[in-house]
Amino acid sequence: MEQSGTSALLQGVVQDLASGVAAALRGGGPAVFPGGVPPEEPPDGILIAAVRVLGADLLLPHVLLHTPPAEREVTLLRRAVDAFTPAADAAPTVRWSHWGMSRGLHTAGVRYGPAGGGPGAEPDxxxxxxxxxxxxxxxxxxxxxxxxxxxxxxxxxxxxxxxxxxxxxxxxxxxxxxxxxxxxxxxxxxxxxxxxxxxxxxxxxxxxxxxxxxxxxxxxxxxxxxxxxxxxxx
Amino acid sequence: MTGPRLLHTVGVRAIEWLWAHRDGFRLETDVDPEVGFLERFKPIGELAQVCKVLFREGVAGSQQSRLARQLLDHVWRETLDGGLMLVRGQRTEPFSPVPFEVYLPFRELGYSQPGIERAATLNHRLLSCAAFETTATRRLGMSAFQRRFGLTPRPPEAESYARTWLARTPEPWTVEGHTAYDITHAVFHLTDWGEHPDRLPADAAAYLETWLPVWIDDWTDLRRWDLLGELLVVDACLPRPTLDEQAWQAFAAAQQPDGAMPAVREMPTGDPDEVFDIVYHPTLVAAFASTLATSRSLSDLAAAS
Known part of the structure; x- marks a missing residue:
């Protein structure tokens, strides 16, 4: 029960984040909780996991509309990148989506990656x-x-x-x-x-x-x- | 790409089943007028058309050719009473194109019934014939039948074709079962049932080459064998057939040990006549697809050697 409850919560937060990004694509503004922090902000671990699921799209409004990302969005994405480093034998989609997040940070001007030089080598x-x-x-x-x-x-x-x-x-x-x-x-x-x-x-x-x-x-x-x-x- | 052996075997078994169940090709002379006497002619015309393809392509073995010829002789002599039943049908519904359309492939194979030919020629002159209201694909078929008989198509085939779904190459994600049948039949009529693949307009061929793999994939997964068989025929009519191995494997696996091909999912059970009415068409389609695909496969092998 606890597992499915956590899973449902995670899916809900992913949907909330996606809604925020979609709203930002419509009219600009911050992607994460554009209406302000919800009354009950999700537990930190769930939020970071949800950012990992959404991936580089957290910064998409800024990529497409050329607005500067909010500090909080960058921080969240960076924490997700650090928290979910793929295993050596991870599936190609896992490795590429992780690479895409690093790439997103780099594009946003965050010095990130090996020696701060970029997102690192591309996966297979x-x-x-x-x-x-x-x-x-x-x-x-x-x-x-x-x-x-x-x-x-x-x-x-x-x-x-x-x-x-x-x-x-x-x-x-x-x-x-x-x-x-x-x-x-x-x-x-x-x-x-x-x-x-x-x-x-x-x-x-x-x-x-x-x-x-x-x-x-x-x-x-x-x-x-x-x-x-x-x-x-x- | 599927090898010729599997392609060929599907057709051999299909013809064996059709021969064994030849009495299923039957007319109902005391039918309710609301249903119509002509209702049961369609399977006979389709049988003749597919047998014509089989003789034309020349890839059938001697046993398969012999059974096909016996089948045709049987339905012509026994079911159609030497063509007299077609005349009777014509007199029941004088302006229906059905008796003529059933007759035409028989005529092309050497059978003759002058009464139908006179009616076809007369009907063709009528404004009523050109004004006949029907779907665009059916209209294309009627024009093609007229041309094959030696009449000037009314309206011309190009005009009929222009009104079909396929001619307009619409969004491929909107195709549903009935649309897919419109596509397959447009291709049958345009190419004279696979005899002239080069008559497929270039834009339609390119369109089908791009999107047919999606539809084959989909209807294979849905196990809609009748439609899948027709789509496999279309594939064999393209400039570069794929002879999709996965689809052909699934199609062959759906065929019953006695050669019957279920229309959808599993083989139906029950009254033999009712079962025949459900599975005769997919079984004919299996013979049709098998013949064309075998022929294309052998042509490719010959070209490669």
Missing amino acids: AGWLDETSWQALTHRLAVLAALAVPGEDCALARGAQRRVVDVSRGFVRAVRRRDWRQAAGAGRWLAVLDGVPETLGLGSGLDFVELMGGTDPVVDLQVRAARLIRAGVPV
Whole structure:
């Protein structure tokens, strides 16, 4: 019971954070608890874990809208990076999302990483060319926080090489009513070149929002994709 | 890419089942007028069409070809009474295109019933025929049938095609079961049931090459074998067929030991006639997909050697 209670609490905090980021993407302002600290701030451990789940997207409004991040957002992200260092044998998505958080700190001007020089070496990206289009889309959707304009890492380059496969994965996710995966894949497609015209990505994102937009994580991804498609300056 | 042996075996077993259950191709002469005498002609026309594909592609073994020919002779002689039942159907519903459409593949295979041909020629002259209200894909099929018979299609096929779902290459995530059948049938009519893959317009071929893998993946997982079989036919009509191994493995595994292919999920049970009516179509589709895919697979092997 305690485990499921903690899990539900964590999911709730992730949703709160995602709502904050989505609101900030709409109108600027701080991403973390934009309406002020809630009456009952979550326990510190849960909050840091939730930041780890949301990943680099905690700073997304500042990446896309070029506003300076709040001190608290940077601190939270930095603490999450330190608290959840991936094991050597961690899954590629775990390693890449962690790398993305370090990268986010670096982009925000925080001297972070080995000797303060950057986010460190990129994780292995060989799987990007080897995995099926279905599994590829699933993994990339989990890593949607790295889908930002101008990102030049092995993950983004690998996604670009398989833009048609990611487009197929978007269709598959929509058809299966997996709105989080669809929104994550849609955000990747917003940063990739060569998306098939027939996909109808703009309407597809609208449909994902219509059907799944009550989930703040979906809302966040769709809003990010729209901003990117609208050509936010890099 | 699936090897020719698996592709071929699905079709061999399908034809064996159809031969063993040939009495399922039956008419109901005392049918309720509300249902219509022509209702039971459709399976016979589909059988003739698929057998035509089988003879044309030349990849069937001697046993499979012999069974297919015996099946056709059986339904023509016994079920259609040498074509007289088609004439009867035409007289029951003089302006229906169904008797003509059932007849055409028989005619192309050497059978003859002049009464149907006279009716088809007369009907084709009628404004009523061109004004017949139906779906765009069905209209494309009617135009294609007219051309195959030697008539000038009304309206022209290009005009009919332009109104289909496929011609407009819509958002691929909106495809549902009925839309998918519209797509498969548009491809059947455009290519004359796989005889002329080059007649598929380039934009439609590119569209299908991009999105067909998603639909095949989806309907494989949903175990909708009838639709999956038709999508596998479409794949075999593309410039570069994938002959998707996972889908073909699943399709072959769904086929029953006696060759029947369930329409959806598992094989139904119950009254033999009712079971026939449910599974004859996916079994015919299995023979169709198997023949075309085997042919393409062997062509690829020949090209590679």
